[in-house]
Amino acid sequence: MIHTLILEDEPKNAALLCKILETHFPDLKIMGICEDKKSAIEFIQSNEPQLIFMDIMLKDGNSFEIFEEVDLSNSHIIFTTAHDQYAIKAIKFCAMDYLLKPLDIEDLIVAVNKAKARIFKNEKYAHQINAFNSNKEKITKVALPSMEGHTFVNLNDIYYIQSEGSYSTFFMKDNHKYIVSRQIKEYEELLDGNGFFRIHQSFIINLFYIKRYLKGSGGTVIMDNGKEIDVAVRRKEEFLKKTHIH
Helix, strand or coil, X not given: CEEEXXXXXXXXXXXXXXXXXXXXXXXXXXXXXXXXXXXXXXXXXXXXXXXXXXXXXXXXXXXXXHHHCCCCCCCEEEEEECCHHHHHHHHHCCCCEEEECCCCHHHHHHHHHHHHHHHHCCCCCCCECCCCCXXXXXXXXXXXXXXXXXXXXXXXXXXXEEEECCEEEEEECCCCEEEECCCXXXXXXXXXXXXXXXXXXXXXXXXXXXXXXXXXXXXXEXXXXXXXXXXXXXXXXXXXXXXXXX
């Protein structure tokens, strides 16, 4: 059974969604129905649902704020909303699907089947270690999740990664940006030993693309693309060792 949470502030909509799911997906176990952020956060912390149907506009705010409070890396999110202006933001939070109300049953079935496929394969809705090398060795690519699947990018094409709340932004050599709904700490662990270093709470940089280092309490690095990033004081010593600066 797939443990499922419905986050919906309209009881009629929640009841309708329950009925559709029970009819078409008996292997989904609806563990709870929450109407607001507070109850949803408490439920997620206690139950760790595998699948969440998440309305965006709630009685006490919007559901995007939930990502700042709990770890949803092992939950598969399907946004359901009457407001299409949130589509881009939903992509940033790596929604598996974005369904507009009134829900189309065929679209809902497709979305649930996609979620089930990933859950059965035990995929985490987070970064995946390079598909060509699952051991903790040197890797050359990282998989970044998107609504359609995953985009594999070469490590040597990444200038730096910036933490932005509950998601991380990858800044690439070709000026492209990839926004993924994962905390920067996950990428710090993945990229350890592969030429990257977390110089600040909000930044991981590719050491290969440092152009200059300016002295200071922590110091400042200037990247090849001109970006200036401060080095946290507590990370300065390790940074200097990594870059062989004396």
